[in-house]
Amino acid sequence: MSVQNYPRLAIISTHPIQYNAPLFRKLAAEPWLQLKVFYTWSQRRDEDRYDKDFGKEISWDIPLLEGYDYTFVPNHAKHPGNKGFKGIVCPSLIDEIRQWEASHLLVYGWNFQAHLGAMRYFKGRIPVIFRGDSTLLDEQPGIKQTLRRRLLKWVYRKTDYALYVGQANKQYFLAHGLKEKQLYFAPHAIDNQRFLENDAARRQEALDMRRELGIEDEEKLLLFVGKLESKKNPGILIDAGNPARLVFVGKGKLEQELKARAAAQKRIHFMDFQNQSRMPAIYRMADVLCLPSSGPGETWGLAINEAMACGIKCVISDKCGCAPDLGQFPGNQVFRSGSIPDLREKLALALQNSHPDNDAFLKSYAYVKVLEPIKELLLR
Numbered sequence: 001m002s003v004q005n006y007p008r009l010a011i012i013s014t015h016p017i018q019y020n021a022p023l024f025r026k027l028a029a030e031p032w033l034q035l036k037v038f039y040t041w042s043q044r045r046d047e048d049r050y051d052k053d054f055g056k057e058i059s060w061d062i063p064l065l066e067g068y069d070y071t072f073v074p075n076h077a078k079h080p081g082n083k084g085f086k087g088i089v090c091p092s093l094i095d096e097i098r099q100w101e102a103s104h105l106l107v108y109g110w111n112f113q114a115h116l117g118a119m120r121y122f123k124g125r126i127p128v129i130f131r132g133d134s135t136l137l138d139e140q141p142g143i144k145q146t147l148r149r150r151l152l153k154w155v156y157r158k159t160d161y162a163l164y165v166g167q168a169n170k171q172y173f174l175a176h177g178l179k180e181k182q183l184y185f186a187p188h189a190i191d192n193q194r195f196l197e198n199d200a201a202r203r204q205e206a207l208d209m210r211r212e213l214g215i216e217d218e219e220k221l222l223l224f225v226g227k228l229e230s231k232k233n234p235g236i237l238i239d240a241g242n243p244a245r246l247v248f249v250g251k252g253k254l255e256q257e258l259k260a261r262a263a264a265q266k267r268i269h270f271m272d273f274q275n276q277s278r279m280p281a282i283y284r285m286a287d288v289l290c291l292p293s294s295g296p297g298e299t300w301g302l303a304i305n306e307a308m309a310c311g312i313k314c315v316i317s318d319k320c321g322c323a324p325d326l327g328q329f330p331g332n333q334v335f336r337s338g339s340i341p342d343l344r345e346k347l348a349l350a351l352q353n354s355h356p357d358n359d360a361f362l363k364s365y366a367y368v369k370v371l372e373p374i375k376e377l378l379l380r
Contacts, residue, residue: 007378008034010102014082015042016064022191025067037070040088040114061275088112094121119158130159135168135321138296153177166325184373187365188300195280195309206284213269220244223286225303228252233294242347283310288350290315294337313350331356
């Protein structure tokens with residue numbers, strides 16, 4: 001295949017994301033592919049973002065724009081943002097993709113005017129591939145659900161194929177009109193190697209952080225990582241009353257409430273938001289990570305991937321999109337969302353078990369498993 005006949009994949013994404021950038025680099029390194037990412041919300045390379053849930057400016061300390069071609073498409077939204085349909089309005093997006101002469105389009109998320117507009121325009125002109133991680137976990141029967149189903153069936157008629165991240169996500173796509181033959185498994189993955197490397201040094205760093213918190217080396221440690229918000233339901237870990245040390249890592253609207261509830265309990269500790277370079281050591285502090293989310297909107301839970309890459313066992317709420325998939329790996333437990341007795345039981349089981357062999361996870365939930373279906377679709 002000559003260079004001029006290589007597939008040209010245009011990717012539409014809102015902004016540089018720490019989980020996607022390594023995948024884009026790997027795609028760009030493939031000799032059979034030409035790739036360009038069109039960012040629709042972010043408007044410049046060095047832009048920090050105020051995260052209202054974390055309550056602070058976020059600037060990731062790992063490279064997000066190296067190793068692949070990209071552009072920032074002008075966003076003319078009156079109130080730019082990624083929380084509403086009219087927060088991303090890019091009149092030049094379609095022309096920019098046309099001028100680049102894309103042969104295929106991969107869209108991350110449809111729920112912005114610019115993204116849906118591109119899907120509608122390119123459907124029937126070039127293959128349109130969709131990537132999203134929504135589930136049916138939070139659906140409530142009623143007129144709103146019925147109307148939303150109709151809307152989403154119309155939306156997904158604007159795509160040729162969808163990359164599903166797990167079983168709950170697959171059921172969502174099937175419920176909204178996509179056929180089995182249109183669906184390709186491309187698991188949610190992280191840069192496993194970054195979390196695996198320098199293990200000895202990171203274990204020592206983890207021990208040092210434990211000691212700074214006054215936690216003895218032999219004490220069991222239960223970890224929560226993420227935004228301290230109602231969706232994540234972090235307070236249930238205090239309610240569970242497990243005797244292990246409990247460390248909350250993150251910030252959010254519930255921070256002061258949680259600290260007040262934990263004030264009299266010396267076993268509970270709080271750490272500020274930690275940037276990406278520190279996370280491999282943060283996870284190694286723990287015996288068990290718990291993601292107790294109650295929703296709505298916990299579409300996956302990539303903290304579980306990160307913890308498992310570090311060899312840490314996980315206790316996962318059944319309201320997390322990853323529960324049917326990652327909950328089945330040795331050492332992990334799934335509990336009924338909101339059930340304190342079930343959470344207590346599953347925490348006790350996880351804390352007493354030995355650390356699992358995660359080789360199967362590392363092989364199955366890796367970027368190469370995302371590359372494979374994309375390559376199949378682009379070279380068919």
